[in-house]
Amino acid sequence: MTLSLDEIRRRFRERGVRMTPQRAAIYGALARTANHPTAEDLYREVKKIHPMISQNTVYYTLGVLREAGLVREVNYWHDRSRFDANIDLHHHLICLGCRKIEDLMDATLDRLPMRVGGRLDFEVTGHRVEFHGYCAACRRRKRPGAAARRMGPHPSQHLSVQRRRKR
Amino acid sequence: MTLSLDEIRRRFRERGVRMTPQRAAIYGALARTANHPTAEDLYREVKKIHPMISQNTVYYTLGVLREAGLVREVNYWHDRSRFDANIDLHHHLICLGCRKIEDLMDATLDRLPMRVGGRLDFEVTGHRVEFHGYCAACRRRKRPGAAARRMGPHPSQHLSVQRRRKR
DNA sequence: TGATATTTAGGAACCATTCCTATCGAGGAA
DNA sequence: TTCCTCGATAGGAATGGTTCCTAAATATCA
Numbered sequence: 001m002t003l004s005l006d007e008i009r010r011r012f013r014e015r016g017v018r019m020t021p022q023r024a025a026i027y028g029a030l031a032r033t034a035n036h037p038t039a040e041d042l043y044r045e046v047k048k049i050h051p052m053i054s055q056n057t058v059y060y061t062l063g064v065l066r067e068a069g070l071v072r073e074v075n076y077w078h079d080r081s082r083f084d085a086n087i088d089l090h091h092h093l094i095c096l097g098c099r100k101i102e103d104l105m106d107a108t109l110d111r112l113p114m115r116v117g118g119r120l121d122f123e124v125t126g127h128r129v130e131f132h133g134y135c136a137a138c139r140r141r142k143r144p145g146a147a148a149r150r151m152g153p154h155p156s157q158h159l160s161v162q163r164r165r166k167r
Numbered sequence: 168m169t170l171s172l173d174e175i176r177r178r179f180r181e182r183g184v185r186m187t188p189q190r191a192a193i194y195g196a197l198a199r200t201a202n203h204p205t206a207e208d209l210y211r212e213v214k215k216i217h218p219m220i221s222q223n224t225v226y227y228t229l230g231v232l233r234e235a236g237l238v239r240e241v242n243y244w245h246d247r248s249r250f251d252a253n254i255d256l257h258h259h260l261i262c263l264g265c266r267k268i269e270d271l272m273d274a275t276l277d278r279l280p281m282r283v284g285g286r287l288d289f290e291v292t293g294h295r296v297e298f299h300g301y302c303a304a305c306r307r308r309k310r311p312g313a314a315a316r317r318m319g320p321h322p323s324q325h326l327s328v329q330r331r332r333k334r
Numbered sequence: 335t336g337a338t339a340t341t342t343a344g345g346a347a348c349c350a351t352t353c354c355t356a357t358c359g360a361g362g363a364a
Numbered sequence: 365t366t367c368c369t370c371g372a373t374a375g376g377a378a379t380g381g382t383t384c385c386t387a388a389a390t391a392t393c394a
Contacts, residue, residue: 018360020372039350054374059351061372075244078382080350093289102289109279113298122260122269124300131280133291185340185391206381221343226382228341245351247381335394342389353378364367 003031015068025049026061027070027085036074036082036092036101074101076130091129097138104131170198182235192216193228194237194252203241203249203259203268243268243297258296264305271298 003011008027012019025046030037037045043058062083065071072084076094082101091109093102113124170178175194179186196212197204204212210225229250232238239251243261253270256277260269280291 018371020360022373052374054376055350056352056375057373064372075242077242078248081245093291095289096292112276112296121303121306122262122298122300123306124260124298125263126299128295128297128299129279130295131289131291132293132295133289136288139288139290187341187391189342219343221345222381223344223383224342230383231341337394338392340389340391343387345385347384348382349379350381351379354376356374358371358373360369360371362368364365 001031003028011070015070017064017068017070022046022050022053022057023061023065025053026058027065030071030083031085034103036084038080038082040080042083076101091131093131093133093135095135095138096132097134097141100135102135104129168198170195178237182237184231184235184237189213189217189220189224190228190231192220193225194232197238197250198252201270203251205247205249207247209250241268258298260298260300260302262302262305263299264301264308267302269302271296 005024005028008024008031009019011017012023012027017023026042029042029045035041039055039058039062042062043053043055046053046058062071062073066073066083069087070085072087074082074084074092076082076092076099079099086103088105089110091104091106093104094100095102109129112129113127172191172195175191175198176186178184179190179194184190192213193209196209202208206222206225206229209229210220210222213220213225229238229240233240233250236254237252239254241249241251241259243249243259246266249268251270255272258271258273258276260271261267262269276296279296280294
């Protein structure tokens with residue numbers, strides 16, 4: 001979903017976040033994609049508009065937005081952090097083939113804490129559900145065996161063209 | 168649960184894992200604790216018996232045991248990996264106060280994939296459920312302000328990454 | 335027992351993220 | 365509008381868990 005600059009300004013002000021061109025670009029890029037980009041993905045995307053921006057600024061900004069509740073950070077295993085401008089309660093389907101992260105809305109999953117929390121001497125304030133498996137595209141494709149666990153390079157979507165482990 | 172050397176040898180053989188004193192010590196130490204130790208925790212523990220062991224060996228061994236299915240690796244946000252000799256299907260309660268990870272056995276949670284997998288064009292091969300909140304000890308104690316604040320206003324929606332402790 | 339493939343230990347490398355700091359600029363005050 | 369001030373930015377260095385490389389040691393099997 002593409003946000004207007006005014007909408008971004010409004011949300012920032014609402015949460016007491018100072019507005020800068022870099023921040024608007026970072027948050028705008030994040031809100032524009034359905035993927036769950038990494039900090040580096042966002043860095044590369046924003047660099048098209050702000051060639052001098054530093055990775056540091058991206059990290060710092062994402063931290064600020066996270067603390068302000070405008071952004072969710074999604075950590076998946078050993079992979080680097082991924083970010084999400086969708087702050088509504090939802091869960092994730094994680095493809096072991098292409099490592100795509102799809103959103104999953106499910107009211108039943110949202111209600112899990114009440115059942116579990118009442119049963120144990122543990123006060124539940126939040127929870128996270130992840131399903132691992134193979135997305136539609138990867139199901140059609142040949143099943144990658146150990147590759148999934150190794151987390152090798154993967155064909156990525158729109159925002160990201162990434163290489164980890166470049167040896 | 169303390170395992171005899173023979174029991175360890177049996178399990179290793181069963182899974183085709185070569186037996187060495189270092190490996191037995193690592194796996195034994197992991198099976199002996201209900202905590203979910205990091206590689207470094209295990210390194211320090213095993214060093215008492217094998218003073219010359221290297222961190223590398225611990226990492227390598229944990230990798231071998233993981234691939235063999237004798238050990239589960241539990242990645243919690245950006246924290247370092249934690250390991251678990253309990254390979255039965257179970258989930259985790261993560262205390263935001265003391266960072267302790269408790270095991271949670273729950274047949275209902277185990278059955279989640281069938282419902283979700285049937286509903287979507289996504290083949291579920293595994294899943295993970297984490298509950299975040301406060302353990303018994305931390306509930307009695309004063310609610311840890313700093314940690315909670317670091318988590319932001321809505322822990323259930325955007326649990327912050329806990330960075331490693333300072334030097 | 336000997337052959338050989340695996341494992342070990344040590345050190346170097348990797349790399350996402352954080353830290354440090356001089357300069358810049360957003361936004362409130364006047 | 366103009367100034368001021370404090371937070372933001374950019375660049376570079378540092379951090380630290382993890383992985384890679386390699387020679388030497390050793391478990392396993394014929």
